[in-house]
Amino acid sequence: MINEMTEIQSLMQIQQLSLRYQQKLAFQDITLSIPQNSITAIVGPSGCGKSSFLTCLNRLSDLIPGCTVSGHIQLGTLNIRNPKINTTALRRRIGMIFQKPNPFPMSIEKNITFPLKEHGIKNAQERDRIVEQVLQDVGLWSEVKDRLQANALNLSGGQKQRLCIARTLALQPEILLMDEPCSALDPIASGIVEDLIISLRQKYNYTIIIVTHNLAQAKRIADYAALFWVDGSCGRLIEFAPAEQFFNAPNHELTQAYVNGIKG
Amino acid sequence: MIVNEKQQGIDRIISLLFWFVPLLITAIFIWILGDIVRGGIGQLNWAFLTTAPIDTGRQGGIAPILVSTLLILGVCLVVSLPIGIGTAILLAEFTSNSNWFGRLVRRSLDVLAGVPSIVFGLFGNAFFSKTLGLGFSILSGGLTLACMVLPILIRSTEAGLSAVPIEYRLSSASLGISRTSTLWHLLLPAATPGLLVGLVLGIGRAIAETAALIFTSGYVDRMPTSLLDSGRSLSIHIFDLSMNVTGGDANAYGSALVLILILLLINAIAAWLASKYNRSL
Numbered sequence: 134m135i136n137e138m139t140e141i142q143s144l145m146q147i148q149q150l151s152l153r154y155q156q157k158l159a160f161q162d163i164t165l166s167i168p169q170n171s172i173t174a175i176v177g178p179s180g181c182g183k184s185s186f187l188t189c190l191n192r193l194s195d196l197i198p199g200c201t202v203s204g205h206i207q208l209g210t211l212n213i214r215n216p217k218i219n220t221t222a223l224r225r226r227i228g229m230i231f232q233k234p235n236p237f238p239m240s241i242e243k244n245i246t247f248p249l250k251e252h253g254i255k256n257a258q259e260r261d262r263i264v265e266q267v268l269q270d271v272g273l274w275s276e277v278k279d280r281l282q283a284n285a286l287n288l289s290g291g292q293k294q295r296l297c298i299a300r301t302l303a304l305q306p307e308i309l310l311m312d313e314p315c316s317a318l319d320p321i322a323s324g325i326v327e328d329l330i331i332s333l334r335q336k337y338n339y340t341i342i343i344v345t346h347n348l349a350q351a352k353r354i355a356d357y358a359a360l361f362w363v364d365g366s367c368g369r370l371i372e373f374a375p376a377e378q379f380f381n382a383p384n385h386e387l388t389q390a391y392v393n394g395i396k397g
Numbered sequence: 398m399i400v401n402e403k404q405q406g407i408d409r410i411i412s413l414l415f416w417f418v419p420l421l422i423t424a425i426f427i428w429i430l431g432d433i434v435r436g437g438i439g440q441l442n443w444a445f446l447t448t449a450p451i452d453t454g455r456q457g458g459i460a461p462i463l464v465s466t467l468l469i470l471g472v473c474l475v476v477s478l479p480i481g482i483g484t485a486i487l488l489a490e491f492t493s494n495s496n497w498f499g500r501l502v503r504r505s506l507d508v509l510a511g512v513p514s515i516v517f518g519l520f521g522n523a524f525f526s527k528t529l530g531l532g533f534s535i536l537s538g539g540l541t542l543a544c545m546v547l548p549i550l551i552r553s554t555e556a557g558l559s560a561v562p563i564e565y566r567l568s569s570a571s572l573g574i575s576r577t578s579t580l581w582h583l584l585l586p587a588a589t590p591g592l593l594v595g596l597v598l599g600i601g602r603a604i605a606e607t608a609a610l611i612f613t614s615g616y617v618d619r620m621p622t623s624l625l626d627s628g629r630s631l632s633i634h635i636f637d638l639s640m641n642v643t644g645g646d647a648n649a650y651g652s653a654l655v656l657i658l659i660l661l662l663i664n665a666i667a668a669w670l671a672s673k674y675n676r677s678l
């Protein structure tokens with residue numbers, strides 16, 4: 134197992150990452166390597182710092198007042214923690230999907246073209262092509278192709294979430310961060326988004342890091358899994374392993390208890 | 398059971414009270430409006446709007462006064478809109494709640510919003526008319542009004558900006574969209590209804606103003622030829638006709654009706670803009 138893990142290409146290396154809100158430590162000393170072209174699921178009880186962890190990876194933590202991060206994150210040759218890097222370009226490489234579907238109060242089409250224009254795609258035909266392409270990718274095209282000008286806020290919850298995924302895909306990121314993307318959706322919409330995540334990994338070899346509270350879902354989609362836990366009042370990484378091992382023969386007894394539904 | 402019936406009785410009385418107050422307010426408004434329409438409708442015709450006042454306003458129309466009013470209002474808006482929106486952006490986006498500078502500016506604005514207009518008039522007279530040497534002019538008057546409406550404009554725009562959910566900012570940033578574009582394409586549109594409310598309140602306050610204008614734009618009732626000319630506003634004209642000119646009541650009513658129609662028109666435009674805005678989102 135250990136050998137198998139070292140053979141896998143790792144895309145992002147995270148070393149001794151800690152994060153504080155004012156004085157309060159949210160999580161501490163997290164070291165892990167994100168394997169390339171695979172789905173890594175992060176599970177753990179509420180408040181153990183999963184969402185906070187994700188915000189460090191695309192430097193969204195910069196926007197949160199009083200939030201300080203320490204440690205090291207390397208993406209290829211790029212040191213993500215370097216304060217001087219271009220966060221706009223970084224966030225284009227690392228897309229993020231939030232728990233609550235949050236399309237902008239604009240038309241469906243503009244939700245996708247607005248970020249594209251921002252990233253310098255000036256040609257309108259090119260943008261139209263991308264709009265159709267990504268809406269096809271998320272399975273929304275047939276549902277909305279006749280009302281691209283309609284306000285995105287009138288879509289259903291599941292459609293909104295797929296639109297948010299589409300507008301992120303339009304920027305062709307290398308990595309997708311997903312923070313409980315299904316937990317605000319009903320079971321059917323949730324199933325659709327889950328299938329979409331699997332297809333993104335299969336068709337386009339995306340590297341996906343997904344936080345989920347749904348262990349069954351993690352089991353279905355993940356190639357790797359990490360367990361975060363609150364130790365005292367501060368989050369820690371308990372175990373990181375290939376999904377097979379994580380769910381069937383974990384090394385740590387806390388993982389064992391958690392995946393068997395005894396704890397958490 | 399008995400307690401319940403008693404409770405129901407109290408509920409009924411309270412809900413009656415809740416109906417009574419708005420009814421009363423509406424009734425008073427309609428009464429005032431009715432009075433002005435009844436007194437003024439006879440005066441209102443094309444000639445009234447397009448001719449100059451004769452015999453200190455007893456006869457003739459209000460053309461120069463209408464022009465002065467619109468010019469004063471125009472100066473006020475041209476100056477206060479950019480400064481107001483700029484300050485609101487600075488306060489909402491670039492100063493945190495705990496920042497001493499932001500707190501100082503907010504507190505000062507709240508105090509300014511409550512200052513009586515006569516004080517603005519005296520300030521405008523001392524600063525714009527005398528110190529800057531603009532004299533009694535439409536420019537002085539418009540600038541003084543701008544100072545007066547700025548606090549309302551800034552605070553309501555700022556409230557609109559602050560009400561935009563943090564999710565928009567985070568998801569915008571996560572798509573690599575710059576702060577400027579986020580502000581321009583997401584935050585300002587979302588704050589526009591707040592801005593419009595502030596604008597309508599501000600214009601309402603400005604157009605009804607007499608005290609601040611007497612000392613700044615003056616009350617010459619000739620047609621202005623430049624912004625440096627003195628000009629009489631509608632509200633001053635009404636005040637003058639009803640207080641200082643015997644036999645001016647009919648034209649005072651006519652002018653008041655015009656003033657109210659302008660106010661209603663501005664309200665309608667704002668409502669139309671707001672609804673157009675919501676549809677085009």
Ligand SMILES: Nc1ncnc2c1ncn2[C@@H]1O[C@H](COP(=O)(O)OP(=O)(O)OP(=O)(O)O)[C@@H](O)[C@H]1O
Pocket residue numbers: 154159178179180181182183184185186197
């Ligand atoms: N903006 C913030 N300011 C201060 N403290 C925060 C902030 N956001 C999160 N926290 C705290 O940091 C800790 C970790 O929060 P985080 O949201 O990362 O947990 P989580 O694992 O995502 O929880 P959940 O599963 O409920 O989403 C919690 O104790 C939380 O109260």
Ligand SMILES: [Mg+2]
Pocket residue numbers: 183184185312
């Ligand atoms: Mg969370």
